Each structure stands twice: as structure tokens, then as C-alpha cells.
Amino acid sequence: MSPPGPGAHTEEMAGEFEQRARALLEDSVLRIDGRVRSHLNQARYAAVEEASRRPSFWRRFSLMPVASAVAAAVLVALVLWPHSHQGDAIIESVHRTVEDLDLLADGVALDLVSDETDGGAFYEWAVEQSDSNEPSTGA
Amino acid sequence: MSGFATLAPPYSMPSASNGDVELSDSTTNSQSRALNQFLAGVELKAFKIAQAALRHEDDALDAVQDAMLQLARAYSERPAEEWKPLFYRILENRIRDMQRRRTVRGRVISWLPFRADDEDDEQDPIAQAPSFDPQPPRKLEIAEAMGALEKALEALPRRQQQVFLLRTLEGLDVAETATAMGCSEGSVKTHYFRALQSLRAQLGDFWT
Known part of the structure; x- marks a missing residue:
């Protein structure tokens, strides 16, 4: 075991010096006046409020189902896009359904249904008109 | 110079007035508590460090306030163990910015023919009043x-x-x-x- 060198004494003195400086600085922190403490308090609460305004990590995850639904809809649209003739058929079908609903909901059409002399001729005519307007499929 | 006038009143906890985020959320609540605890633990020492660098009480308060807000905005979701070095990094940058600005301002003022008294430098008469407390040795x-x-x-x-x-x-x-x-x-x-x-x-x- 070697005896402590001259550096050991220097280190000990440096340690003492640091301890003394630390004690003094900590004492000066304790003596910070009320005005400064009050301002720091206000600043702290403002910062905490600022942090709580930000949406949390988990809250951002709560938007995942909506994002997934939108992504799925976009994916379906992209898959259907190349088959444009199928897309046209779907659009045509939707268009006809809307037309039928329009006829059923129309007040004049309801009068025609209630007219016993008509006997549903209006609807037969409407179906014929619809079929005659349908583009030929070549069948 | 000091921007403390716009802050919330002291000793009032943050309210859940914002509809977007509710403080009742347990994660947010525990995070707010942790951040509050951290800032309460460092604020006085941070002020002392800023004051030593800037040699001006209000500037030091501004620097600490900015560092707190910046930490809350940008790093509050980081693990709490990382907050201390990040907070002091922000404070260090803020101190440096203020010192640079002060240097530029000093150069500009030195060119002026007269120097107006800065109202921020007015001394608080209460703080200046002599203390009658006898100081023990x-x-x-x-x-x-x-x-x-x-x-x-x-x-x-x-x-x-x-x-x-x-x-x-x-x-x-x-x-x-x-x-x-x-x-x-x-x-x-x-x-x-x-x-x-x-x-x-x-x-x-x-x-x-």
C-alpha cells in the first residue's frame, strides 16, 4: 500500500472548498426573496398549464380509428378505380335508386297511386321508361 | 421588460377550461404533477444560476420563465430523467441569447448622444429601505x-x-x-x- 501523495492533500482541500462553496450557494438559494419566489411560482404554473394543453400521446392514439376508416375508404377507391366500367355500373345503380326514391316520395306520384282509375299504370310506365333508357349491354 | 403581467395568478392550479384536453385524464394529471414537482425543485437554483450569468434579477426571471415554458412545450412528454439536462440546456441558450442582445443594445446605446433612464432599473423603495433586523455575527x-x-x-x-x-x-x-x-x-x-x-x-x- 503506497502512502498518500501530495495530490491527496490537494484533492482534500478542493473537496473542502467545493463543500463550502456549495453550502454558501445553497444558503443563498434559501434566502431568495418572496417577490422572486412568487414570480417563479407563476411561471411554473403557466408552464404546467401549457404542457397540459398539449394533446397527450394516448389522446393522439384515440384518433386512430378515424384515420383507419379514412385510409380504408381511400384504399377501396383506389382498388375500384381501374375497373371503371364496374364503377359506372355502381354509379348507375345508385342513380336509379335515387330516381325511384324520388318518384315514390313525390306528392303528384302519390296522387296517381291513389287514383283507382289509374290502377298503377304510372309505375308500369315509369319502369318501361327506365328500362328503355338503360344502355344496351349486348346481351 | 418582464413578461410576468400576463401570467396566471399565483397559487392557482391550472384549470381544465380548455375543451380539447381534460385535466381529469389520469395520464395528463400525473404528467402535470411530475412536471410541477420537477420545476418546483429546480426553479430557485436555476434563478440563481441565471442571475449569476446575467447579473440582473428581472432578466434572470425572464430567462427561467422562458426555459420553463419551452421545456413544457417541447419536452414534457420526454422521460422525467431527461428533463434536468434539457431544462438547463434551454436556460443556457436563453442566457446566451440575452447576453448577445444586451451586448448589441449596449453598442447601440453607446452611440446615442444621451442615455435615457430605463424604467425597469427603478429601485423598489421597499426593497431599498434599511433593515432594522440586527444581524448576528x-x-x-x-x-x-x-x-x-x-x-x-x-x-x-x-x-x-x-x-x-x-x-x-x-x-x-x-x-x-x-x-x-x-x-x-x-x-x-x-x-x-x-x-x-x-x-x-x-x-x-x-x-x-
Whole structure:
């Protein structure tokens, strides 16, 4: 075991010096006046409020189902896009359904249904008109 | 200069007035508590460090306030163990910005034919009133020692001063101090050693 060198004494003195400086600085922190403490308090609460305004990590995850639904809809649209003739058929079908609903909901059409002399001729005519307007499929 | 007028009143906890985020959310609540606890633990020492660098109480308050807000905005979701070096890094940057601005302002003012009194420099008459508290000898001794230390700290180069305060007062280790100062660990050791040498040279006679 070697005896402590001259550096050991220097280190000990440096340690003492640091301890003394630390004690003094900590004492000066304790003596910070009320005005400064009050301002720091206000600043702290403002910062905490600022942090709580930000949406949390988990809250951002709560938007995942909506994002997934939108992504799925976009994916379906992209898959259907190349088959444009199928897309046209779907659009045509939707268009006809809307037309039928329009006829059923129309007040004049309801009068025609209630007219016993008509006997549903209006609807037969409407179906014929619809079929005659349908583009030929070549069948 | 100070922007404290716009802040919430003291001693009032943040309210859940914002409809977007509810503080009743347990994660947000525990995070807010942790952040509040962290900031309460560092704010006084941070103020002391900023004051030593800026030598102006209101500037030091502004710097600490900005650092708190910046930490809350940008890093509140980081693990709490990372907050301290990040907070002091932000504070260090803020102090540097303020010192640069002050230098530029000083240059501009030096060119002016007259200097208007800055209203922020007005002294608070209550703070200036003489204290009638008798100072016991021990208290006086501490005050003298602290005065000498503060004077010696002021004489240090800024990097040495900040490294010394971060290590001695805040208790950051070498790695944390390096993160806070934005320099290498070797640089921290060098600055700290030189700071110790200078302070001992200046205070050695006074303290022994």
C-alpha cells in the first residue's frame, strides 16, 4: 500500500472548498426573496398549464380509428378505380335508386297511386321508361 | 421588460377550461404533477444560476420563465430523467441569447448622444429601505463569505462560471453538465478545474 501523495492533500482541500462553496450557494438559494419566489411560482404554473394543453400521446392514439376508416375508404377507391366500367355500373345503380326514391316520395306520384282509375299504370310506365333508357349491354 | 403581467395568478392550479384536453385524464394529471414537482425543485437554483450569468434579477426571471415554458412545450412528454439536462440546456441558450442582445443594445446605446433612464432599473423603495433586523455575527460572516464568492464567480469566464454552478449548486454530473452546456465531457472537466483554481486563488486567503 503506497502512502498518500501530495495530490491527496490537494484533492482534500478542493473537496473542502467545493463543500463550502456549495453550502454558501445553497444558503443563498434559501434566502431568495418572496417577490422572486412568487414570480417563479407563476411561471411554473403557466408552464404546467401549457404542457397540459398539449394533446397527450394516448389522446393522439384515440384518433386512430378515424384515420383507419379514412385510409380504408381511400384504399377501396383506389382498388375500384381501374375497373371503371364496374364503377359506372355502381354509379348507375345508385342513380336509379335515387330516381325511384324520388318518384315514390313525390306528392303528384302519390296522387296517381291513389287514383283507382289509374290502377298503377304510372309505375308500369315509369319502369318501361327506365328500362328503355338503360344502355344496351349486348346481351 | 418582464413578461410576468400576463401570467396566471399565483397559487392557482391550472384549470381544465380548455375543451380539447381534460385535466381529469389520469395520464395528463400525473404528467402535470411530475412536471410541477420537477420545476418546483429546480426553479430557485436555476434563478440563481441565471442571475449569476446575467447579473440582473428581472432578466434572470425572464430567462427561467422562458426555459420553463419551452421545456413544457417541447419536452414534457420526454422521460422525467431527461428533463434536468434539457431544462438547463434551454436556460443556457436563453442566457446566451440575452447576453448577445444586451451586448448589441449596449453598442447601440453607446452611440446615442444621451442615455435615457430605463424604467425597469427603478429601485423598489421597499426593497431599498434599511433593515432594522440586527444581524448576528454568524449571519454577517455568511453574508461576507457569500459576497466574496459571488464577486469571485462574477470574475470567472461565463463557461467556467456556468459549469461550476451546474456542478456545485445543481449537482449535475459531468455527462449531464455536458448535455446542458452543449459541449464535450472533457470540456466540462477542463472548465470546472479552471473555475476551481481561479476561485481558490481568489478566495483562498479569505476562506482560510
